[in-house]
Amino acid sequence: MYSARLLIYGLIAGNLLGLGFIYFQAKTGFLSLPAESYYIDKVPVELVWWHVLMINLGAAFVWFFMLLIPSLVIDRIKPAKAIRFS
Numbered sequence: 001m002y003s004a005r006l007l008i009y010g011l012i013a014g015n016l017l018g019l020g021f022i023y024f025q026a027k028t029g030f031l032s033l034p035a036e037s038y039y040i041d042k043v044p045v046e047l048v049w050w051h052v053l054m055i056n057l058g059a060a061f062v063w064f065f066m067l068l069i070p071s072l073v074i075d076r077i078k079p080a081k082a083i084r085f086s
Contacts, residue, residue: 007063011056022047 022045025031029042 003063003067007060011059015052015056019047019052 025043025045026047031043032041033043035041
């Protein structure tokens, strides 16, 4: 439960930071490009909401399996056998 709370807080903070950065770039265009090398003068950004959703779901999926695998390994350890080897 603690790791799920950390995941949710991290996703919220990361989304706010990343989406805020994209919004700021879209409104102000503070990241500029050299005019002699490119046809445009500022970095264009496009926000696709389902991309953000899929990245968040992918992060949650990886988080789930990274916690599930050690749990399955630990579940196979017999306490009596572990105490005998310590």
